[in-house]
Amino acid sequence: MKIIAFGASSSFNSINKALATYTANLVEGAEVEVLDLNDFSVPLFSEDTEKEVGRPEGAQAYFDKLESADAFVISLAEHNGTYTAAYKNLFDWASRINQQMFAHKPVVYLSTSPGPGGAQSVLAQAVGSAAFFHAEVKASVSVPSFYDVFDMEKGEMKDVAIAQQLAHAASALKA
Template sequence: MKKILAFGASSSKTSINKQLATYAANQFENATVEILDLNDYEMPIYSMDKESATGIPQLAQDFYAKIGNSDLIIISFAEHNGAYSTAFKNIFDWTSRINGKTFQEKEMLLLSTSPGPRGGATVLEIAKGRFPFQGGVVKGSFSLPNFSANFDSEKGITNPELHRELMKIVMLFKKMSPLN
């Protein structure tokens, strides 16, 4: 059985991106799914001075180990001022100090959503361009616009066209690298 690691790249306790990542991860049958909460990995803001003084925090090492123990990583990005949330960026910065290939050549499905019509498309493009340099094998991406109009906490993606689009990507993952 394959292991899926999923999380919303946000520290919001009611993260719409965590909801989307959880929904997407649960579309893979016969896989174990672990959903992370970035609040469980809160660390001092990265700086070379802090790293020199205290080393890499255990939480960064734990996060890195979670990546290493997975077969597929699903991340849904919150867009803060056109880029990653501070919570995600800090974890990313710390774990990249363990290994520049942070994502350890793991397959990735990258997602984003927002309340607006672009669905976090800007941050999604940043991640798609950056993560291959960090050891991520980006196999698919999906942006969900207008979250509250297109997603229900019980039903998932309610817009039939957008639901088909995500399911098409999930099916491609299953064909490329069967997780079942």
């Protein structure tokens, strides 16, 4: 099973990328490929830009990665209660290639933030709209107060209850 994992953020030290990587690697025997959104350069989406430039290489490369996967672990960063501009823009371009971009493959949606909210608003948006993009949501987990519960140096969860939730979510990808 090949899992594509990424944090829906352009931060170079993304806590969401760390969370997605950690969770995807809990799937025993899986091949995990971790994406960095910074590797997929695209202009700001608009229909006018699309008419002018066609399909940007970054959007096609991102879409090709999605097609290559058997499953996904996506951890969503939250900016002002919604998707980050970087992720939403790339997502919009990819949806123009094929709105059914997740092709009925299993997805685990995660979210985290440094604060107690755990980016729950954006997580709810992603789960709520998943069917439009043919994502088969197997689990969703919000992780509050990331720096209190995760050891960035060791790349491991310190909070046992959250670790169990993430392990359960990861196992749902194989079910």
